[in-house]
Amino acid sequence: MLGPLRHEKRLWRPEPSFRLLSKLWQINWLYVLLICALAGVGYLALYSAGGGSSKPFAAPQATRFGFGLVLMIGTALLSPRLLMRLSGPIYIVAMALLVLVLRMGHVGKGAERWINLAGLQFQPSEFAKIALVLLLASWFSRLGHRRMGNPLWLIPAAVAVLLPVGLVLKEPNLGTASIIGVIGAILFFAAGMRWWQIVILVAPVPFLGKFVYAHLHDYQKARIDTFLHPDHDPLGAGYNIIQSKIALGSGGMWGEGYLHGTQGQLNFLPEKQTDFIFTMIGEEWGYVGAISVIGLLGLLVLGGMLIALRSRNQFGRLLGLGIAMDFFLYCAVNLSMVMGAIPVGGVPLPLISYGGSAMLTMMFGFGLLLSAYVHRNERLGPHDQPTVE
Secondary structure (H helix, E strand, C coil): CCCCCCCCCCCCCCCHHHHHHHHHHHCCHHHHHHHHHHHHHHHHHHHHHCCCCCCCCHHHHHHHHHHHHHHHHHHHCCCHHHHHHHHHHHHHHHHHHHHHHHHHCEEECCEEEEEEECCEEECHHHHHHHHHHHHHHHHHHHHHHHHCCCHHHHHHHHHHHHHHHHHHHCCCCHHHHHHHHHHHHHHHHHCCCCHHHHHHHHCCHHHHHHHHHHCCCHHHHHHHHHHHCHHHCCCCCCHHHHHHHHHHHHHCCCCCCCCCCHHHHCCCCCCCCCCCHHHHHHHHHHHHHHHHHHHHHHHHHHHHHHHHHHCCCHHHHHHHHHHHHHHHHHHHHHHHHHCCCCCCCCCCCCCCCCCHHHHHHHHHHHHHHHHHHHCCCCCCCCCCCCCCC
16 A cells, blocks of 8 residues: 655746846836936937947947946846955955056046056056945945944955055046045945944044145145136136136026037047037037036936845945945046036046046946845845845
8 A cells, every 4th residue: 555645845046047137127227228318418418428429439438338238237137145255356456456557557637547558558446446436335335233333343454445545646636536435424424333433433523624735746735726716827827717617607598509519629628528518518509408417427327226225234324325425426526527516637538538547437337236236135134124025
């Protein structure tokens, strides 16, 4: 007589191809569409900066964006656990590149900021920002809120912030170094740093102003002096910002027309394809066009913040916040710079200004942000919120 049949309960596991398609479906494609729209604005602006031609700026930028789009989607599919394991090696590579640029970097406009990799110029400071965000998000997510109260656990993270700041200052690149420092401070605060620790950290900052100014390079001091008194040298140090203000003002409400901006098309506007690309937009598209572009930038920042808030794990929250704030700070500094609100600092406008390093590293950052969205419900540690099915 046969005994009772035993039915084994098998756990069904989806095939790798099915999991890949599932992750692709979960990507926030509306956010990807916003990124493509901003890149489209950049293509139109660079086409105009090239005198109504796709060369030498618009076509290479479009090619870079294509590579960046593949990089972004590929990064979005990576597991957060894998990213946490890779955060240390990625940070070490970024620091090694910063050291390398000081040893054998390409000099441009008085600063060593680029190195040649396989025949292409690469700016390691851009990559260092993303690497720092990834490392801090991984470190703080492992610490938990209780350990944040112990300053000894914060020392390694503080060193991780100060190292790239110091290396970037040596290039010298004051604008990017400041952004790296601010991003680090924001992540410290968001991770649960105590108020008394924040007060101790911030208290010496006002007293460091005179010391920092004394150790700036002459051209950096000239930028600050020009910011305070731009009319003292209108044909020299003050030329850039004066021409920028003229171009923005001449745009009026509706602009002078696409490809018809006088300051830009007649080459009065300096660095129109990089630092002052927004000035060309304001001149040709007017106040309405400029506000529309600012609105698009704002939507990307807001979308990044919402992705960070929706993540149920600390790693995703800090990673999303760090990438969103990196994008915001670059936009805020560039827009303030071309409007004369702060000294000129050589900071590009993400996805719009011409440049390969900034484009590819920002797309990698957006890929990390989208990865946080795809894996927002995963529980990576004991301090994370429980997974909701």
